[in-house]
Amino acid sequence: QVQLQESGPGLVKPSQTLSLTCTVSGGSISSGGYYWSWIRQHPGKGLEWIGYIYNSGSTYYNPSLKSRVTISVDTSKNQFSLKLSSVTAADTAVFYCARAVVRVVPRFDYWGQGTLVTVSS
Amino acid sequence: QSVLTQPPSVSGAPGQRVTISCTGSSSNFGAGYDVHWYQQLPGTAPKLLIYGNSNRPSGVPDRFSGSKSGTSASLAITGLQAEDEADYYCQSYDNSLSGSVFGGGTKLTVL
Numbered sequence: 001q002v003q004l005q006e007s008g009p010g011l012v013k014p015s016q017t018l019s020l021t022c023t024v025s026g027g028s029i030s031s032g033g034y035y036w037s038w039i040r041q042h043p044g045k046g047l048e049w050i051g052y053i054y055n056s057g058s059t060y061y062n063p064s065l066k067s068r069v070t071i072s073v074d075t076s077k078n079q080f081s082l083k084l085s086s087v088t089a090a091d092t093a094v095f096y097c098a099r100a101v102v103r104v105v106p107r108f109d110y111w112g113q114g115t116l117v118t119v120s121s
Numbered sequence: 122q123s124v125l126t127q128p129p130s131v132s133g134a135p136g137q138r139v140t141i142s143c144t145g146s147s148s149n150f151g152a153g154y155d156v157h158w159y160q161q162l163p164g165t166a167p168k169l170l171i172y173g174n175s176n177r178p179s180g181v182p183d184r185f186s187g188s189k190s191g192t193s194a195s196l197a198i199t200g201l202q203a204e205d206e207a208d209y210y211c212q213s214y215d216n217s218l219s220g221s222v223f224g225g226g227t228k229l230t231v232l
Contacts, residue, residue, distance in 0.1 A: 045226075046123060049221040049223065051220075061220070062218075063218055104154065105154050105155045105212075106214070107169060107212070108159070109172075114166050
């Protein structure tokens with residue numbers, strides 16, 4: 001059973017960079033067939049896809065966030081990470097990491113429990 | 122404003138059937154892209170409920186079914202139960218955005 005667990009600071013100051021890591025267990029990031037993904041949910045709102053990475057390092061980002069987002073993978077630690085720069089209060093959200101099955105329309109079949117990140121001074 | 126449009130809320134009594142619509146456009150459903158559905162129980166992460174328009178992952182009851190036609194998709198829930206009270210999201214791919222897109226979500230209330 002694949003499990004994903006987000007980790008990182010719960011509080012980030014405005015203009016700084018938000019950094020989160022997702023640790024995968026029960027499966028290898030190096031195995032093909034999956035995108036490793038970040039999705040966020042603003043308080044009381046819907047889901048927003050941030051981006052994903054393939055084990056080769058190929059990345060795909062939401063155009064609305066692309067200029068501020070970097071997703072990277074560390075196969076030796078079976079982890080992948082999110083960096084979101086120049087954050088504002090509007091970036092306060094629950095951030096989920098998820099595994100997406102590679103298809104024409106990727107589907108998110110396993111999710112982490114989510115971590116709340118608040119942007120505030 | 123989400124690329125995929127869902128009603129904010131639907132409701133039904135126990136045992137009834139409810140449907141949740143998801144309306145897209147020519148750059149997603151109309152281009153032939155599939156729809157997936159997720160259920161998010163209060164305070165938890167979303168769970169894959171339906172994939173590839175109408176397929177259920179192992180463990181999902183057959184009370185849940187999905188369909189897609191043209192630029193719209195639907196999720197149907199029959200034999201409504203109290204534990205079905207949750208938020209439901211549709212998801213697809215949009216070729217004008219070159220990425221995954223979600224609907225705004227629908228809150229299901231079991232009366």
